[in-house]
Amino acid sequence: MVSTMAEIRTHTFPNGLTLAVEEQPWNPGVSFTILVPAGAVTDPEGLEGASSVLESWLWKGAGTRDARSFAEALDALGVRRASGAGLEYTTFSASLLAPHLGEALALYADLLQRPWLPEEEFEAVRLLALQELAALEDQPSKKLFVHLRRAVFTSPHGRDAAGRREDLLAMTPDALRADYARRYGARGVVIGVCGGVRFEEVRDLVEAHWGGWTGGAPEPPAVTLSEPHTLHVPQDTAQVQIGLFYTDVPPTHPEFYTARLAAEVLSGGMASRLFTEVREKRGLVYAVSASPGSVGGVGYLAAYAGTTPERAAETLKVLTREIARLSEGVSADELARAKVGVRSALVMQGESSRARAAALARDWFVLGRVRSLEEIEREVEAVTLERINHFLEAHPYERPWVGTLGAQPVEVA
Amino acid sequence: MVSTMAEIRTHTFPNGLTLAVEEQPWNPGVSFTILVPAGAVTDPEGLEGASSVLESWLWKGAGTRDARSFAEALDALGVRRASGAGLEYTTFSASLLAPHLGEALALYADLLQRPWLPEEEFEAVRLLALQELAALEDQPSKKLFVHLRRAVFTSPHGRDAAGRREDLLAMTPDALRADYARRYGARGVVIGVCGGVRFEEVRDLVEAHWGGWTGGAPEPPAVTLSEPHTLHVPQDTAQVQIGLFYTDVPPTHPEFYTARLAAEVLSGGMASRLFTEVREKRGLVYAVSASPGSVGGVGYLAAYAGTTPERAAETLKVLTREIARLSEGVSADELARAKVGVRSALVMQGESSRARAAALARDWFVLGRVRSLEEIEREVEAVTLERINHFLEAHPYERPWVGTLGAQPVEVA
Numbered sequence: 062m063v064s065t066m067a068e069i070r071t072h073t074f075p076n077g078l079t080l081a082v083e084e085q086p087w088n089p090g091v092s093f094t095i096l097v098p099a100g101a102v103t104d105p106e107g108l109e110g111a112s113s114v115l116e117s118w119l120w121k122g123a124g125t126r127d128a129r130s131f132a133e134a135l136d137a138l139g140v141r142r143a144s145g146a147g148l149e150y151t152t153f154s155a156s157l158l159a160p161h162l163g164e165a166l167a168l169y170a171d172l173l174q175r176p177w178l179p180e181e182e183f184e185a186v187r188l189l190a191l192q193e194l195a196a197l198e199d200q201p202s203k204k205l206f207v208h209l210r211r212a213v214f215t216s217p218h219g220r221d222a223a224g225r226r227e228d229l230l231a232m233t234p235d236a237l238r239a240d241y242a243r244r245y246g247a248r249g250v251v252i253g254v255c256g257g258v259r260f261e262e263v264r265d266l267v268e269a270h271w272g273g274w275t276g277g278a279p280e281p282p283a284v285t286l287s288e289p290h291t292l293h294v295p296q297d298t299a300q301v302q303i304g305l306f307y308t309d310v311p312p313t314h315p316e317f318y319t320a321r322l323a324a325e326v327l328s329g330g331m332a333s334r335l336f337t338e339v340r341e342k343r344g345l346v347y348a349v350s351a352s353p354g355s356v357g358g359v360g361y362l363a364a365y366a367g368t369t370p371e372r373a374a375e376t377l378k379v380l381t382r383e384i385a386r387l388s389e390g391v392s393a394d395e396l397a398r399a400k401v402g403v404r405s406a407l408v409m410q411g412e413s414s415r416a417r418a419a420a421l422a423r424d425w426f427v428l429g430r431v432r433s434l435e436e437i438e439r440e441v442e443a444v445t446l447e448r449i450n451h452f453l454e455a456h457p458y459e460r461p462w463v464g465t466l467g468a469q470p471v472e473v474a
Numbered sequence: 475m476v477s478t479m480a481e482i483r484t485h486t487f488p489n490g491l492t493l494a495v496e497e498q499p500w501n502p503g504v505s506f507t508i509l510v511p512a513g514a515v516t517d518p519e520g521l522e523g524a525s526s527v528l529e530s531w532l533w534k535g536a537g538t539r540d541a542r543s544f545a546e547a548l549d550a551l552g553v554r555r556a557s558g559a560g561l562e563y564t565t566f567s568a569s570l571l572a573p574h575l576g577e578a579l580a581l582y583a584d585l586l587q588r589p590w591l592p593e594e595e596f597e598a599v600r601l602l603a604l605q606e607l608a609a610l611e612d613q614p615s616k617k618l619f620v621h622l623r624r625a626v627f628t629s630p631h632g633r634d635a636a637g638r639r640e641d642l643l644a645m646t647p648d649a650l651r652a653d654y655a656r657r658y659g660a661r662g663v664v665i666g667v668c669g670g671v672r673f674e675e676v677r678d679l680v681e682a683h684w685g686g687w688t689g690g691a692p693e694p695p696a697v698t699l700s701e702p703h704t705l706h707v708p709q710d711t712a713q714v715q716i717g718l719f720y721t722d723v724p725p726t727h728p729e730f731y732t733a734r735l736a737a738e739v740l741s742g743g744m745a746s747r748l749f750t751e752v753r754e755k756r757g758l759v760y761a762v763s764a765s766p767g768s769v770g771g772v773g774y775l776a777a778y779a780g781t782t783p784e785r786a787a788e789t790l791k792v793l794t795r796e797i798a799r800l801s802e803g804v805s806a807d808e809l810a811r812a813k814v815g816v817r818s819a820l821v822m823q824g825e826s827s828r829a830r831a832a833a834l835a836r837d838w839f840v841l842g843r844v845r846s847l848e849e850i851e852r853e854v855e856a857v858t859l860e861r862i863n864h865f866l867e868a869h870p871y872e873r874p875w876v877g878t879l880g881a882q883p884v885e886v887a
Contacts (some may be wrong), residue, residue, distance in 0.1 A: 087500050120744070126753065132745035134806065139814030141822060142744065157812075158820050185757035192760040192782060198712035199614050241798035297710075299611035331533070331555065332545035341541065344598035347605040369605060394546065399572075401552030408503035409554060409569050446543055 063473050065093050069421070069433050070260045077248030077277055080267045081421040081431045083255040091154040091256025092414035095169060096276045096422040099244035100149040101175060101220040102357065107233055110224015111144035113242050115189050118237065121182040128182070131168070131250060138165050144224045149281065150426060159257040170270035173182045173245060183234045191230075194223045199297075201466055204366060205302040207466035208294045213306050216285040248277020253421030253431075256414040284357035287462075290320055294466040299348075300372040301467035303366040305380065307458045310355060311360035312427050318440040319452045324353045324362060325399035326391045327384065332398065338383050339366065347375045351384065353394065355427065358402030361460060373471040388457035392451035403441050405436045481526060482846050483673045490690055492842045493680045494834040496668040498827060504773050505569040505827040508582060509835040510809065511656035511691045513562040515770065520646055523637015524653050529605050531650065534595040537584030541595070544581070559635045561769055562694065563839060569828050570672070572670040572686035576679045586658060596647045604643075607636045608791025609708075614879055615780060618715040618796050621707045622877035624717050625652045629698040631770050654833035660661045660763035661690020666834030666844075669827040695768035704886060707879040713760075713811060714786040714880035716779040718793065720871045725798075727885040731853040736806035737766045737775060740797065745811065752779065752795050753770045757791045768840065786884045794874065796823030801870035803863035818856050 071081045104111040118421040121128045134417050135142065136141040138161040144153040153172070155165055211219040239402050249258060252271070286308070308319050328335045339349045350362040368376045391399075410416045411434050463473040517524040532785040535539045548555065549826040553575040557841070567583070570578055610617050610762050624632040666675050683719040699721070741748045752762045764777040777797060781789045805810075823829045824847050837844040876886040 088821075090818070090825065129745065132743070132750070132754075133811065136743035136745045136811040136815060137807075139811075139818035140743070141815070141818050157818050158821060160546065187755070188757040189753070189760060192713075192757075196713050196760050196783065197782060201612050213485065293647045300605075300609050307606065328544070330549035331554070337542065337545070340602070341545075341598070344601040344605075346600060347609050367609060369608065380587065394550075398546065398549040398552075402549060402554070405552035405554050405570050408501075408571060409828065411502065412824060415822070434848060461486070474594075 068307050068422045069334055069431055071192055071431060072073060072249070072264050074268065075270055076272065078250045078252070078274065079425050079457060081364050081425055082258065082263050083262045083417050083421060084258065084260060085256050087211060088257035088298045088414060089159060090155065090156060090336055091162050091254065091258050092418040093161040093162070093166070093252060093373050094419045095153040095173065096251040096253070096426055097148065097173065097245060098153045098249040098426065099151050100147050100150055101219045101222040102281045103244060103278060104217070104220065104224070104374060105236070105240055107228060108218050108236060108240065109444060110190060110222070111232065111237060112188055113222050113224060114232060115237055115241055116151050117186045117189060118178055118183065119172055119176045121179055121186065122173045127169070133171070134168055135165070146341055148222060149219065150219060152419070152422070154294065154344050154415065154419060157314055160265065166266050167177040167270050168428070170321070172272050176241070178234070178241060180234050184212040187229060190224065191226065194229065197223065199300045201296060201300070202302045202365065204296070205294060205464050205466040206303050206363070208292065208466070209304045209306055209462060212464065213286060214284065214463045215287050216282055216357070218284050221439060232445035238269065243312055245280045246276025246278065247271065247274035250277070251422040251425040253418040255417035255421065281357060285361045289460045289462050291463040292431065293470040294464065295468070296466055297468050298466065300367050301370050301465060301471060303368065303373065303377050303380065303471065304464040305364040305384070306462040307362045307363045307384070310358040311358050312356050313358070314360065316452050317360070318437070320360070321353060321442050322396065322399045322403065322441065322444055322449060323387055323453060324351055324390070326395045327351045327387065329399055329402045334383050335380070339376065339379050343379065345372050345379065349380070370407070370469060373465070373467065374473070377463070377471055377473065379464070384458045387453050390453055393446050396444070396446050396449060404438060407437060410434070421471050480665070482844055484838070484844060487660070487685055488683065489685065489687055491687065492686055492838050493665050493667070493677060494838055495671070495673045496830050497515055497671065497673060498669050501568060501574060501670035501827060503827060504575050504667065505567065505831040506575070506579070506665060506667045506751070506830045507835040508586065509567040509664040509666070509839055510564045510586065510658060511562065511662040511839065512564050513560050515561055515630045515694045516657060516692060517630070517633065517637070518649070520641060520652065521649060522641040523603060523635070524645065524650060525564055526635050526637060527599055527642070528650055528654055528751045529559045529564050530556060530599045530602060531591055531596065532585055532589045532832045534592055534599065535590035537588045539584070542607040544585070549579055553578055558615070558839060558845070561631060561633065561635060565832070567828065567832060575676065579679050580683050581598050583709050585787050587687050589652050591647070591653070591654060593647050600642060600645060603637065603839065604639065606870050607642065609637060609667040609748050610636065612711060614711045614713070614777065616865050617709070617717045618707060618717050618877050618879040619776070619878070620876060621705065622717045622719055625703065625705050625877065627697065627698060628700050629695055629715050630771070631697050639648055657691045659686035659689025659691065664838040665833040666838070668830035668834065684730065684844040694770060697772045699772070702873045702875045704876040706883040707877065708881070709879055710881050711879065714783050714878060714884060716781070716790050716793065716884065718777040718797070719875040720775045720797070722773040722775045723869065724768050724859070727766050727773065730773070732862050733773070733858050734766060735809065735812045735816065735854065735857055735862060736765055736800055736804065736866060737807040738815050739808045740764045740800065740810055740883060742815045742822065747796050748793070752789065756792065758785050762793070764787060782880060783880060786878070786880065790876070790878070790884055790886065795869045797874070800866050803866055806859050809857070809859050809862060813854055820850060823847070
C-alpha cells in the first residue's frame with residue numbers, strides 16, 4: 062500500500078455543500094481547500110475575469126472585519142493561504158496548526174458568505190487584475206497556452222481566468238456584486254480537509270459555520286471544440302515556445318488510468334520518451350513535458366517544449382512523432398517503470414496535507430466522489446500490457462492543435 | 475511541539491562524508507538529498523557554469539550503465555528526482571518507496587563516484603547549457619537578480635550557476651574532467667535522508683556504497699562585497715522588475731531567528747507590511763516579497779517587486795521606506811503573528827520528506843550540525859518584543875543595492 066491507512070469520509074449537507082476529510086492522526090497540522098464552482102467558464106459574457114476580480118475583492122472586508130483586521134485575524138492563526146480563480150472553480154486553501162481549524166473555518170465562512178465588496182476598494186482590485194494580465198506579456202510559455210486554449214475551445218472553456226483587458230475595464234461594482242450573488246452559494250461547494258483532525262469534529266464545525274448558507278452556482282455550459290489547427294503568436298522573444306493539445310479520455314472513463322500511464326511513459330521519468338528522444342539524444346530543448354488534464358468533462362494531453370529558433374521546426378517534428386508513436390504500443394519495461402513512477406508520486410502526494418486536501422475537493426468536483434490513494438494504486442496496478450497497448454491502438458494521439466510563440470512562425474514539415 | 479517526535483541522527487564517516495537521518499516511521503516513502511560542495515563559487519576561473527555542465531554530464535553513463543540504462547534503472551525504482559548546481563553546492567535529490575532506498579543509493583554512488591563523462595555526449599550537454607542560459611532572456615525577474623548578484627559581490631559569490639556564454643563555449647571535456655577530479659570527492663559531502671527508514675540501516679547502506687570514496691572539494695574563497703549602489707538592466711519588457719539586496723545576520727548569528735521573524739513581519743502573511751502597504755493599500759504591484767538567505771556565511775535580505783513602468787518609481791520608494799521603517803520596531807501583535815506564521819511553516823515543512831532531507835543536508839553544510847524543527851520552534855519562541863526591537867534598532871535595514879530591469883531606468887527619488 063502506498064500510504065498508511067488514512068481514512069477518508071465525506072458528508073453532503075442539505076444545502077448541497079460537501080465535506081471530505083482525510084484523517085492523518087500523526088499530523089500536528091491541517092490543510093483545507095474550499096472549492097467554489099465559480100470560474101472563468103461561468104464568468105458573465107463581456108466580463109471575463111470576473112471570477113478573479115471577485116476573489117481579490119472578497120478579501121477587502123467580511124463579517125465584522127475590515128480588510129486589515131481580517132488579514133490580521135488569519136495571520137494570528139498562522140494560516141498559510143493560497144487562493145485563486147481558475148477555469149471551472151475558485152479555490153481558497155489554507156494550512157495551519159490543527160487546533161486552530163475551527164477559527165479558520167469561521168473566518169473563511171465570513172469571507173465567502175458575508176463579504177463587504179466595498180465600492181472604495183474596487184479600483185485597486187481592478188488595477189491589480191490589469192497588472193497581472195499585463196505581466197503575462199513577460200511570461201512567454203504561459204502566454205502561448207492562453208492563446209492555444211482560446212483556439213482549441215469554441216465554448217467558454219477557452220477563456221483565461223485572468224480575463225481580458227476590455228472586460229476588466231468594463232466591470233462595475235454593481236455588476237460584480239450581482240455576479241457574486243449569482244455564483245457564490247452552498248450548492249456545489251466542496252471543502253476538502255486533511256491533517257491531524259477527526260471527521261466528526263470537522264463535520265460539526267462545517268455544519269455550524271457553513272450549514273446555513275444557501276444558493277449555489279449555475280450549471281456551466283457544455284464544452285465545444287474547434288477543428289484541430291495551427292496558430293502562431295508573434296512575439297519578439299529569444300526562445301521559441303511550442304504547445305500541443307490532444308483530446309484524451311476524461312477522468313470518468315474506465316481507461317483513465319491507462320491513459321495516465323501512457324502519459325507517464327511519454328513524460329514521467331528520466332527514461333521517458335520525450336526526455337530521452339527530444340532532450341537527451343538530440344539536445345533540442347531546454348524544457349519538454351507532456352501532462353494530462355481535463356476541463357468540463359473533456360480529457361486532454363498538453364505537451365510543451367521550449368527551444369531556440371534554429372531548432373524549433375525539428376523539435377516540433379520529433380515531439381509530434383514521439384507522441385503519435387504511442388499508438389504502436391509500449392514495452393513491458395516501460396509499463397513497469399510507469400507504474401512504479403506513479404506509485405512514488407502518490408506516496409509523495411500522500412505526505413502533503415495541502416496536496417491531499419486539494420485532491421479531495423477536486424475529486425468531488427470532477428467525479429462526484431473522492432478517491433483514496435489506495436484506490437488509485439489498485440487501478441494503476443490493474444493496467445496490463447495488453448490493455449494499455451490495445452487502448453493506445455484504439456485511441457491514437459494524433460491531429461493535435463499546434464501553437465507556437467516567437468519572432469517567426471515555425472515551419473511545419 | 476510542531477511535529478511528532480521525529481528523531482534525527484547524524485554520522486560522519488572517516489572519509490569526511492556526513493549522513494543525517496530523520497526517521498518518519500509512519501511514512502511508506504523516503505527522500506534523500508546528496509549535497510556536493512561544488513557550485514558556481516568554486517567553478518574554475520574562465521569556466522563559469524562548470525558545476526552545471528558537470529552535473530548534466532554525470533547523467534551520461536556511470537558504473538556499468540550507459541545513460542539510457544542508468545535512467546531506466548532509476549525509473550524502475552520509481553525515483554522522482556531533481557538535481558542541479560547552485561552557487562555553493564550541487565544537489566541530487568530523490569523521492570521513492572522506502573524499500574528501494576538501498577538500490578537508489580547504490581545507483582547514485584555510481585553517478586557521483588564512477589561517471590563515464592563520455593566525450594561524445596559533451597556537445598549535447600554544452601548545447602543544453604547554452605539554451606538554458608539563453609532562456610534567461612525570457613525570464614525578466616530571474617534575469618534581474620542574476621545581474622544584481624553580480625553587482626553585489628566582488629568575490630565569485632556573485633556568479634550565476636548557469637554560467638556565461640563565453641565560458642560555456644570555452645569548456646573542453648578534458649578541462650571538465652579535471653574539474654570533476656578536483657571537486658567531486660567524499661569530504662564535505664552531506665547525505666540527508668528523511669522518511670520511513672531506520673538510521674542504522676541507512677548508515678550501513680551509506681557505509682557500503684559511499685564509505686570507500688576519497689578526496690573532496692577545495693575550500694571556497696572568502697566573500698567580498700561592493701559598496702551598495704544602483705544598477706539598471708535595460709530590456710524591452712512590458713513590466714518593470716525591482717530588486718533590493720540588504721546584508722543581514724548569517725545563520726550562525728545568535729540573532730538569526732530574530733531577523734527571520736523581522737522578515738516575516740515584512741513579508742510573511744496577508745497582514746505583512748509589504749503586502750499591506752505596497753500591494754493592498756496602493757495597488758502598486760502584482761507581486762511583492764522579501765526573503766532572507768545566506769551565501770558564504772554572509773546573510774542577506776532580498777526584496778522583489780514587479781510593477782508597471784508608471785508605478786515603478788513610487789513602488790521603489792514605498793518598498794525601501796517600509797523596509798527601513800523596521801528599525802522603528804514591530805508591535806506585539808506583529809511579533810505574535812510572525813511567530814505563529816513561522817510555526818505553521820515549520821509544520822508544513824515537517825510533512826514533506828523531500829523538504830526535510832534537503833534541510834538536513836543544507837543545515838550541515840551551513841552550520842556543521844542539523845536542527846530539529848523543535849529546536850527552531852524553541853529559538854523562535856524565545857524572541858521577545860524587547861529583543862527584536864533592540865535588534866532592529868541596532869541593525870537597521872538601510873543602504874541596499876538596488877536593481878531595476880525594464881525599458882527605462884527607474885527614477886530614484
